[in-house]
Amino acid sequence: MTDAADTYFPYEDLVALLERIFLRNGVSKHNASILAENCAGCERDGSLSHGIFRMPGYVSSLNSAWVDGKAVPEVEDVGPAFVRVDAKGGFTQPAFFAARPLLIEKVKQNGVAVLAIRRSHHFSALWPDVEPFADEGLVALTAVNSMACVVPHGGRKAVFGTNPIAFASPREGSAPFVFDQASSAIAHGDVQIAARSGHELKTGMGVDRDGQPTNDPKAILDGGALLPFGGHKGNSIALMVEILSAALTGGYFSGEFDWSGHKGAQTPFTGQFFVVIDPERGGNNVFAHRVSEICDLVLEAGQDRLPGDRRHLTRAKAALDGIPLSAKNHETLRAMAEA
Amino acid sequence: MTDAADTYFPYEDLVALLERIFLRNGVSKHNASILAENCAGCERDGSLSHGIFRMPGYVSSLNSAWVDGKAVPEVEDVGPAFVRVDAKGGFTQPAFFAARPLLIEKVKQNGVAVLAIRRSHHFSALWPDVEPFADEGLVALTAVNSMACVVPHGGRKAVFGTNPIAFASPREGSAPFVFDQASSAIAHGDVQIAARSGHELKTGMGVDRDGQPTNDPKAILDGGALLPFGGHKGNSIALMVEILSAALTGGYFSGEFDWSGHKGAQTPFTGQFFVVIDPERGGNNVFAHRVSEICDLVLEAGQDRLPGDRRHLTRAKAALDGIPLSAKNHETLRAMAEA
Numbered sequence: 001m002t003d004a005a006d007t008y009f010p011y012e013d014l015v016a017l018l019e020r021i022f023l024r025n026g027v028s029k030h031n032a033s034i035l036a037e038n039c040a041g042c043e044r045d046g047s048l049s050h051g052i053f054r055m056p057g058y059v060s061s062l063n064s065a066w067v068d069g070k071a072v073p074e075v076e077d078v079g080p081a082f083v084r085v086d087a088k089g090g091f092t093q094p095a096f097f098a099a100r101p102l103l104i105e106k107v108k109q110n111g112v113a114v115l116a117i118r119r120s121h122h123f124s125a126l127w128p129d130v131e132p133f134a135d136e137g138l139v140a141l142t143a144v145n146s147m148a149c150v151v152p153h154g155g156r157k158a159v160f161g162t163n164p165i166a167f168a169s170p171r172e173g174s175a176p177f178v179f180d181q182a183s184s185a186i187a188h189g190d191v192q193i194a195a196r197s198g199h200e201l202k203t204g205m206g207v208d209r210d211g212q213p214t215n216d217p218k219a220i221l222d223g224g225a226l227l228p229f230g231g232h233k234g235n236s237i238a239l240m241v242e243i244l245s246a247a248l249t250g251g252y253f254s255g256e257f258d259w260s261g262h263k264g265a266q267t268p269f270t271g272q273f274f275v276v277i278d279p280e281r282g283g284n285n286v287f288a289h290r291v292s293e294i295c296d297l298v299l300e301a302g303q304d305r306l307p308g309d310r311r312h313l314t315r316a317k318a319a320l321d322g323i324p325l326s327a328k329n330h331e332t333l334r335a336m337a338e339a
Numbered sequence: 340m341t342d343a344a345d346t347y348f349p350y351e352d353l354v355a356l357l358e359r360i361f362l363r364n365g366v367s368k369h370n371a372s373i374l375a376e377n378c379a380g381c382e383r384d385g386s387l388s389h390g391i392f393r394m395p396g397y398v399s400s401l402n403s404a405w406v407d408g409k410a411v412p413e414v415e416d417v418g419p420a421f422v423r424v425d426a427k428g429g430f431t432q433p434a435f436f437a438a439r440p441l442l443i444e445k446v447k448q449n450g451v452a453v454l455a456i457r458r459s460h461h462f463s464a465l466w467p468d469v470e471p472f473a474d475e476g477l478v479a480l481t482a483v484n485s486m487a488c489v490v491p492h493g494g495r496k497a498v499f500g501t502n503p504i505a506f507a508s509p510r511e512g513s514a515p516f517v518f519d520q521a522s523s524a525i526a527h528g529d530v531q532i533a534a535r536s537g538h539e540l541k542t543g544m545g546v547d548r549d550g551q552p553t554n555d556p557k558a559i560l561d562g563g564a565l566l567p568f569g570g571h572k573g574n575s576i577a578l579m580v581e582i583l584s585a586a587l588t589g590g591y592f593s594g595e596f597d598w599s600g601h602k603g604a605q606t607p608f609t610g611q612f613f614v615v616i617d618p619e620r621g622g623n624n625v626f627a628h629r630v631s632e633i634c635d636l637v638l639e640a641g642q643d644r645l646p647g648d649r650r651h652l653t654r655a656k657a658a659l660d661g662i663p664l665s666a667k668n669h670e671t672l673r674a675m676a677e678a
Contacts, residue, residue, distance in 0.1 A: 078621035081420045082450030111421030112453045114616060116623075139587065155641035159633075167579050169586075177582070179575040230569025236518040236646055239637060240506050243516070247508075247629035248478065248618050255636065275614055277453060279587050282417040284455075290586035294498075297594065298578060302494035307575055 007330055008322030014040040014052075020337040021055060025062040027069030031094045038093050038124050044323045046314035049189030050125040052329060057266040058123060059336060066265035067091060067121045073098045081106050081113040084249070087120030092144070092272050095120050096129060103276060107138060111281035115274040118251035121267035122146070126166035127180035127308065129274070134168035134176030137288070139277040141167050145245040146268040148255035150184045150226045153235035156211040158225040161254035161268060162188050163241035170279070170288040177295055178308035183238040184226040191217045191226070244273040346669055347661030353379040353391075359676040360394060364401040366408030370433045377432050377463050383662045385653035388528030389464040391668060396605040397462060398675060405604035406430060406460045412437045420445050420452040423588070426459030431483070431611050434459050435468060442615060446477060450620035454613040457590035460606035461485070465505035466519035466647065468613070473507035473515030476627070478616040480506050484584040485607040487594035489523045489565045492574035495550040497564040500593035500607060501527050502580035509618070511627040516634055517647035522577040523565040530556045530565070583612040 009017075015036045022032035035058070043051030061067045071090025075098050078084050083103050087095035095117050106113035122144045133140035146161025164187075166180035182188075186205045194201055195217040208214040209223030220226060228234035246253045251271020259265040279287040295306055318324075325333075348356075354375045361371035374397070382390030400406045410429025414437050417423050422442050426434035434456050445452035461483045472479035485500025503526075505519035521527075525544045533540055534556040547553040548562030559565060567573035585592045590610020598604040618626040634645055657663075664672075 076621065079450035079617075080448065081452070082617075082620045084621040109419065110449055111418035112451055112614065113420070114451045114620075116621060139582075152637045152640050152642035154643050155637065157640040159636050159640045167575075169579075169582050177578075179579075181572045181575060229572050232646070233520045233568050234572070235642070236506075236520060239516075239633065239645075240518070242633045243478075243508050243630055247626055247633060248616070248623065250621075250623050253633055253636070275451065275616075277587070277614075278418075278421075281421045281453075282415065282423040282455060282589070284587065284589050287586055291582055294578065294581045294586060294592055297498050297592070298491045298494065301491050301496040301498045303491035303574070304493050306578075307571070 004326060005324030006327035007325050009325050009330075010322050011040060011044055011318065014043065014323055014325075017333055017337055018052070018055065021059065021333065022069065024337060024339060025059050025069065027062065031069060031071070031091065034093050034097055035091060038128055040323070041128055042125050044315055044318045045311040047125045047127070047311065049187060049193055052325075052333060053189070053193070054123060055333065055336060060264040061121070061123070061267040064262040064264040066259055066262035066269070067267050075099045075102060077102060081110040083113065083115045085115070085117045085120075087117055089119055089269070090121065091267075092117055092120035092122040093124065093129075096272070103274070104133075104136070104138070107276045107278050112275065112277045115276070116249040117272040118249040119269070120251065120272060121269055122272055123267045125180055126164050127168070127178050127311070129272075130166045130168035130180075131176055131178050131308075133276055134170045134178065137170050137278075137280065139169045139279050140274060141165065142272060142274045143241040143245050144272040145242050145251070145254045145270045146188070147257075147270075149188055150228055150238060151207060151211070152239075153228055153232045159255050160184070160228070160238040160242060161270070162226065163238045163245070163254070165237065165241060169291050171295055172288040172292040174292060174295070175308065175312040177291055177306060181229075181307070183228055183234050183241055185229045185234070186226060188226070191220055195221055245271045248273060343665055344663030345666035346664050348664050348669075349661050350379060350383055350657065353382065353662055353664075356672055356676055357391070357394065360398065360672065361408065363676060363678060364398050364408065366401065370408055370410070370430065373432045373436055374430060377467055379662070380467055381464050383654055383657045384650040386464045386466070386650065388526060388532055391664075391672060392528065392532070393462060394672065394675060399603040400460070400462070400601075400606040403601040403603040405598050405601035405608070406606050414438045414441060416441060420449040422452065422454045424454070424456045424459075426456055428458055428608070429460065430606075431456055431459035431461040432463065432468075435611070442613070443475070443477070446615045446617050451614065451616045454615070455588035456611040457588040458608070459590065459611060460608055461611055462606045464519055465503050466507070466517050466650070468611075469505045469507035469519075470515055470517050470647075472615055473509045473517065476509050476617075476619065478508045478618050479613060480504065481611060481613045482580040482584050483611040484581050484590070484593045484609045485527070486596075486609075488527055489567055489577060490546060490550070491578075492567055492571045498594050499523070499567070499577040499581060500609070501565065502577045502584070502593070504576065504580060508630050509627040510634055511631040513631060513634070514647065514651040516630055516645060517650075520568075520646070522567055522573050522580055524568045524573070525565060527565070530559055534560055584610045587612055
């Protein structure tokens with residue numbers, strides 16, 4: 001779903017269309033609204049591997065009864081600065097939204113708080129989870145494990161998921177500083193997109209089913225696996241993500257859940273970890289200004305752009321022109337909404 | 340200081356020798372004891388780039404009056420789960436030890452707490468700061484910024500320090516899982532060791548004074564700079580470290596402090612960030628067991644060893660045999676202690 005634009009959709013209209021698709025496929029009204037805004041937001045910001053490209057996967061997973069679209073998460077207040085949520089086999093975002101107000105209250109009261117989500121399916125980008133904290137003046141770090149598709153550094157068998165981490169910080173005078181990066185050398189969605197479009201990958205992205213290096217995205221998807229980014233250092237980050245997102249939350253590791261009885265299932269059944277900090281605690285009232293200073297230094301040193309900046313440009317453009325959609329994708333979505 | 344062993348020192352004897360060196364060079368008794376244990380512990384565990392190799396740098400920095408060896412840190416209790424420390428221009432470790440009991444109390448009360456240290460000089464490895472938390476059943480993540488010697492990804496001017504992060508987690512039936520890794524492609528201490536021993540570096544470690552890639556450690560040290568590990572992803576982690584360790588703590592960025600009036604100064608005057616979590620909060624009493632499971636999966640998948648494991652073997656060996664020292668290094672240390 002990356003064809004040229006034939007039409008431009010207002011954000012609200014795309015949300016409404018995606019919401020109809022979720023409702024048609026067994027998602028509760030409340031959860032459908034959260035998921036549709038999340039997915040439409042990714043498409044709007046140019047995060048295309050987590051935008052409407054994902055809708056067939058959402059639908060397929062729902063229809064396989066692997067994920068419960070009507071799940072009602074259970075929020076547990078387990079300490080002055082610690083919140084747990086049992087997502088009850090539903091998508092992560094409704095669990096996150098159910099816990100978010102309590103989490104923010106705890107951060108403001110204590111200076112920092114942890115949110116640990118378990119038994120949850122995260123099928124989207126991570127930046128939508130952290131960026132709004134930065135808009136409220138808070139610093140947020142999150143990690144989610146996924147499904148085993150990454151071999152450990154020097155290993156032969158996939159153990160880790162793509163295991164992204166995302167970080168957001170307020171930044172004076174600009175949109176927040178936000179990054180969202182897989183601890184694999186490449187995101188799984190980008191391998192899928194390359195496979196569909198027939199493009200080769202750069203060297204060092206993955207291995208084939210025999211554990212040999214390959215540049216063919218189809219060989220990676222067909223029994224092969226990804227590699228961690230940055231050698232043993234990215235590998236350690238991938239392992240830290242398993243520890244924080246699964247061991248600490250009480251969720252499953254990336255290689256642990258069994259979806260063999262759910263043909264068509266695509267969503268990882270794992271956990272998500274957040275730590276959110278109030279940077280003003282301790283009287284440091286120049287924090288956002290200081291962040292803008294270090295970001296400016298990086299750009300002055302010659303880095304072409306900061307992560308997230310292109311997304312904000314794309315979002316601003318979509319606010320003016322609407323979200324670009326090809327006629328084919330529009331038709332596909334309309335058919336899914338009416339199926 | 341990496342010559343063959345001529346003598347084997349008991350840990351306590353090496354601590355006493357290093358303590359005498361610190362005392363001779365204007366460090367208070369209390370601070371000297373902390374620094375000597377830290378440095379001897381690095382040497383004992385085979386972290387040679389942060390062991391006795393660093394002693395001339397400690398002494399040179401103290402004698403330049405750049406760092407205050409007698410500094411008395413000021414601990415501020417700024418929230419139920421937030422501690423700040425002003426290190427008052429001294430070394431970081433005494434500031435950390437001054438705040439540690441309050442930090443642990445807050446973690447146990449609340450489930451998580453932050454420690455923000457500023458105006459501090461960190462000249463050692465990071466793993467000694469986090470590993471003891473894991474020994475007490477806690478999960479710890481720390482980051483410290485240093486001195487500008489790393490160019491941003493695609494940039495030409497050094498902005499970041501080597502900006503390491505370290506993580507420690509309890510692990511049932513084994514020593515804790517601990518990693519300590521620079522967000523540069525290589526640690527600065529390892530570049531110094533390569534320069535002294537005349538070894539070339541692997542490709543992708545750094546640039547020369549003209550911003551061109553080089554394998555010569557001397558060209559990197561002589562006006563050149565290091566590169567972040569893992570391309571733009573390691574770069575984002577380096578920037579996050581500046582935000583957490585300097586902007587959030589109220590410390591200096593890696594390129595910001597001015598030591599030009601202190602000839603011989605080698606220690607970065609920055610900040611350090613910690614977040615420490617009680618994984619048992621929320622009734623997750625199988626946490627350490629789960630960590631051992633994922634660590635075992637990684638080893639079974641073919642990864643040769645986990646970060647930190649070699650250190651624990653080296654430590655166990657030193658407990659039996661003593662810490663290996665060359666006659667030359669022993670003589671150098673003895674001369675420093677009597678100078």
